[in-house]
Structure formats: structure tokens, C-alpha cells
Amino acid sequence: MKVLVPIKRVIDANIKVRVKADNTGVELNNVKMAMNPFCEIAVEEAIRMREAGTADEVIVVAVGPSQSQETLRTGLAMGADRAILIETDPIPEPLAIAKLLKAVAEKEDPGMIILGKQAIDGDNNQTGQMLAGLLNWSIGSFVSKLSVEGSTVKVTREVDGGLENIDLVAPAVITVDLRLNEPRYASLPNIMKAKKKPLDTHTPEELGIDVSPRLEVLRVLEPAGRAAGVRVNSADELVEKLRNEAKVI
């Protein structure tokens, strides 16, 4: 089975983002970028499937500017076999990304598509569910356990009340949650090898997909700040303040 893994280049999760002075967005210039952490988990899972013999080819796909090649190379260094870049700048909205990925899926005919449950930039949590809808495939979202048994994909999902088990008919779209696995680091030899792996570039026009935005970002502001309060030095003082000053207990 071929596994498609869509991945996204985002601001590194450890960087504190800054809102631009003109309130049009957040500052991306000279900011460290990295693969979205949930996408790393998706790549790891696909590679483990290939190592276990469930998958025979892992293809990483990115939608975004040409620098997304770096993110794809990271996926290749982790162990993916080849990469596809749909080059477009800026990165389109989730619906348009899902349409682009559908076009790729129709060409590549994968048995499974694994992707992160959300990207930590827009925090939309949409692309996987949309892609499954457009393809009319089954969806396993927020997955923390995954196994393939014949034409059934068994997943455990992290839901608000606990865990939920769903049996999916393959081909399926899977969006991964934090506890599915712990992604590996790429070794230096694998980083070198990744430079020689195939990376094809396409454009939305070639795929015949309109990526024009539906949403207009009117402004981006800093959130209302919280000032640090006071220090207390004992349990009695804390209880007194919670009861009589804040009146919350």
C-alpha cells in the first residue's frame, strides 16, 4: 500500500510569535520555521507502517511556498521515499489545500492518507476531515492508535470523554493526535541521502484547482494580556484571598 502524508511548514513550535505592527498577520521574516509537530507524528507513523510491511511506499506532500522543500526534505530524511510540492504562495486555506490533496490522491491512488490533526499556525483542524469528505473516504480523526487488518483500518480516537474505537473501510484518511507515536530524529547520513530522493513540483494551475481565498483577514491583534498578580506565602493567605478578595471558592 502507498501512503500519502501531507505535511506543513509552520513557525517552529518553540518560537513565541509576534503580531506584525500593521496588524496584517504575524511576523514570518527571519523566524525559524519547522515541520508542524503533528505532521512529524504522521510521517513517523507512515514510516513505521513501511518498516512493518503494511506500507510499501511513503510519499510526503506539501502545499506552500518553495521553501516548503526544506520541510519535505526533513520528511525524506526521516524516511519517506519521495516528495511532492504543490507550489503556491501564500499557503491557501484548508478547503483549497484539501482540493489540491484530492487531486494528488487521485493521481497517486494511495491506500491511506495520514496527516496531522491540526497545524499550529492557523489552528483550524479542518484539512484531513475536508479531504476525506471530498474523496468520500472514511475518516479517523485525532487518532492515538492505528492498525490495519485486511481492508479494515482500526483506530482509537482521543475524544472529549476519553477514547473511541472506530473501524474504517480502506482507503481511509487518518488525522493523528499527540500520543500516536514519538517521531524520530533524522540521522546525518539520512539527511544526506534525502537530498538525492525525488521531489516533484506542481502548481495549483496544473492540477486545475482554484485556490483563491474565501476568507478575508481584516486584522490580526495581540490577545488581551494578563498581568501577573501577587505572590502569596502560605496556604491560609491563598485561601483567604480566594474566598474574600476574588470570591471564587
Place this chain on the structure above:
Amino acid sequence: MSILVIGEHDNAALRPSTLNVVTAAKALSSDIDVLIAGSDCQGAADEAATIAGITRVLKADDAALSNGLAENMAPLVQSLAGNYSHILAPATTYGKNLLPRAAAILDVQQISDISGIESEDTFVRPIYAGNAMATVRSNDALKLITVRTTSFEAAELGGAAPVEDVSGGVDAQLSTFAGEELTRSERPELTTADIIVSGGRGMQSSENFGMLETLADKLGAAVGASRAAVDAGYVPNDYQVGQTGKVVAPNVYIAVGISGAIQHLAGMKDSKIIVAINKDEEAPIFQVADYGWVADLFEAIPELETALESNPS
């Protein structure tokens, strides 16, 4: 303008998230229908009918809808969409799973996790773990929106809306519900609790979380956790508060042994009062805490319990 609210429920009863979404809907229009799609879901539909200020409850009762599988639910939402200007669902795992699929087949760019409404087409939503707030205008004729439940009050009960049956349950035969392992607890639910006691990596073990549970029970509080504590296996996944876990906004959030990573703050910084107990006085959690107590939690928690007992409210 007419609004469809997708009600979240377990067939027998309505989930409280639905009430917050109805309040968001009221900011858009007074014509609000609530969809209860499930199997043997009369109980949930009857409860939804008591939400004050809604027009009617639409009940879709079919075995294929019993577990809210997105593959079976999304076509139902699609079939109803023509009657509405907006379709709203809670930004819970239920709504997040379902609504994007419906949006895709309706060719709508969904707006996720809104925390504010400026007009019928303009909404405020957090991005980058709440480190920025984006105001976005939708140019789609139909709007599909998930609502951050903590940003809107719960709608009041006391109404008596009519319940109408709608058809539309079709098994897409793409997925089957195979069971669940829900966390059973007598404590309040995390997302609706007035008081939350939350533990982090500093708790050091699953057993030590018992201390927080004792404290929580004295306060009538729910128990939460940081990602670090969940990843370490101290508590189940549904305890997790943060950017990718649950978003909470209780009257008081007591963070114990939690350093305060931005991803955690994203899930709790709208709490009315934040208390931080941590032995590291440099921990970032103190920068957002109303009351900070630099102390070893293993001494502080028993002391706090004693103080609560000797200072009864």
C-alpha cells in the same frame, strides 16, 4: 437569516456545549433550529426543546446516526443546509470531526473555533495557540462555524420549542463504531467546571495525582492536566488542557506543578482567576497567575487542604 445549531448529545441527554453554541447563534439571528441527530434520541431532543429562544428542534432518528459518525452525519447536514445562512457546531472533538466534512461537501471554507462575533459575516478567532487574534470575514454565502464554547455563556432553559422529525440518516458504509472507553468520574466536567485543579509534570506520578483529586473534591472541582502529565501516563488523555486539548475558562484554575508552556496557557488563560503553585519561581505560569505561590507542591497541597478545612466558607 436562519441558523442551524448542530446539537451535541449522547442520544439520552444534551451535552452542555450545545447551550453555548445557541448563545453564539443568538448573536446572529433570533431564528434558530437545533438539530438532534442520533438514534433513539428523543431524550436529547426533548431536552433541546427546553432551550429558551429557539424556533424548533429537528430530530433525525436513525441507527446510522447513533454514534455521530461524520461519514453518515455530513450528508444529513448537507441536505438541511439550503434552509440556513449559518450552520454552527461546538468546537469540541464532536464538532471538529463533523463540521469540516460537511463544509467540504458544501464547498464552504469553515471558520473554526470562533471566540467573538462582529457581524453576520465577520468573526474573531484565536490563531497560533491564542498568541494572536484574527478577525476574518467570510465571502461564502453559507457560513459553517465551530464555536469556542468557553467564549459564550450557556443559553438558558425554560423554553418549549416544537420537535419536528426530519429524515436523512443514511449509512455511508465507510465506518463502524467499535466501542469506547470513557473516563467515568463523579467530579464536574472539565469544560464546564467552575473550579479546576490541574497538575503537570511536577506531580511525578499517577499516584501523586490522587493528592489533586482529594483537593478537587474538597473544592467541588474538576481535575485537569498539562500535556506533559498526560504524555507521561499520569492521567488519561481527556484530562489535557491546552492548544490541542481542551479549552477551559473556569472561575478559578489552580495550576499545580505546571510550568506554563504557551501551548498549555492557550487552553486556560481565559480563566477568571489563575492560581499557580510551583517550586520554580521562574516558571512562566507565574506571569499569568493572579495568585502565585512558590512552594513545593508536596507540602503545599496538604497545607491547602488543611487551610480549606480551618477556614470554612
